[in-house]
Amino acid sequence: MDIKGWRKSIGDMVREHMSSPTLSHYYDIKQTPERARIVIKELAHFVRHRRDCWAYVSGNCPEWGVKQKILQHEYGEVIKDEYSEHGHITLILKQGKSVGLEADEILNAEPLPTTRATLYAWAWMTREKPWLEGLAALTVTEWCNDDRLLADQGGGNSTRMARRWIEDMGIKMKDMPNFDVHSQADEEHSDMFLPYLEKCATGKLENAALQGVKESLELLTIYRAGVSEAMDALPDS
Numbered sequence: 001m002d003i004k005g006w007r008k009s010i011g012d013m014v015r016e017h018m019s020s021p022t023l024s025h026y027y028d029i030k031q032t033p034e035r036a037r038i039v040i041k042e043l044a045h046f047v048r049h050r051r052d053c054w055a056y057v058s059g060n061c062p063e064w065g066v067k068q069k070i071l072q073h074e075y076g077e078v079i080k081d082e083y084s085e086h087g088h089i090t091l092i093l094k095q096g097k098s099v100g101l102e103a104d105e106i107l108n109a110e111p112l113p114t115t116r117a118t119l120y121a122w123a124w125m126t127r128e129k130p131w132l133e134g135l136a137a138l139t140v141t142e143w144c145n146d147d148r149l150l151a152d153q154g155g156g157n158s159t160r161m162a163r164r165w166i167e168d169m170g171i172k173m174k175d176m177p178n179f180d181v182h183s184q185a186d187e188e189h190s191d192m193f194l195p196y197l198e199k200c201a202t203g204k205l206e207n208a209a210l211q212g213v214k215e216s217l218e219l220l221t222i223y224r225a226g227v228s229e230a231m232d233a234l235p236d237s
Contacts, residue, residue, distance in 0.1 A: 001197075001198065001201075002198055003197075003198050006194050006201075010140055010143060010213055011143070011149050013140070013213055014144055014146075014149060014150070014217070015149065015150065015153065017220065017221065018144060018150055018153055018156075019153055020221065022224060022225050023224060026224045026225075026227065027154070027160045027161070029164075029228060029231050030164075030236050031161075031165055031168040031169055032169065032234065032235075032236065033099045033169065034234050035231040036099040036165065036169065037096075037100070037101055038230050038231055038234075039161065039227060040092060040095060040101060040106060041101075042111065042112060042115050042223070042227050043092060043178070044089065044092050044093075044106045044107065044109070045109070045111045045115050045119065046115070046119070046223070047077075047092060048089060049122065050077070050138070051077065051078060052123060053122050053125075053126040053134070053138055054070050054073065054074055054126075054138060055074075056123070056126040056134065057070065057126050057134040057135050058070045058071070060126075060127075060130070060131040060134065062131075063131075063196060063200060065196065066131075066135065066193070066196050066200075069192055069193060069196070072192075073192060076088070088178070088181065091177040091178040091181055092106065092178045095175070095176050095177055095178045097175075098171050098176065099169075112227065112230055113226070114222055114223060114225065114226025114229075115223060117222070118220075118222050118226075121219050122137065122138075122216070122219060125137050125212065125215065125216070126138060129212070130208065132200055132201050132205055132208060132209045133208050133211065133212035134212065135193055135196070135212075136201070136209040136210070136212035136213045136216070137212040139190070139192070139193045140212075140213045140216050140217060141216060142190055143190045144156055144157050144220065145158050145190075147159050158179040159179070161179055162176050162180065165179070197209060
């Protein structure tokens, strides 16, 4: 497939995932400070774990251009970029303060069992499977933040969750830096690796990469379902 074909194939899979009953329920849950704390704690696990996974893909990958793009991607996530002077985890820590969380409460939180299981699975996929499958598995999770792709569904993950926090808790966007940044930054990240899928994921490798996308979206569904279950166990007010 060419870049246009990859964009449509992955985009269709992401749109189906984001409109699924599990995801629809996730975005319908009324947000309270207690529920929002769960979202932030699990998100911190997810974001920090991504740093390991991208390193695994880079280590497995022989393509110099892909290694360069991963380093570019990770420099912004870990060190600094136009959105943060100290890496994106600081955005989560700042946002946590808006719902009463201190940094150590976020960084030392015990993950939900579903979060732990999905992080183990993503680590295995990116470390043990061929690099193209790992690359596809990682990049697709950022497509779920792409407002361009998901505008008619209410936007990507960060935009939809930010809207809930505003409507349900009255929190201003300036106090949600992680949601604010990732509704913008992940549009660039969505496009970043398409040229390498076009170049490298050919023949049988095309199906393997698409399978990586499919499996990663299934893991993301399990991750969100676990967070939904934990939020549902708390009162609405």
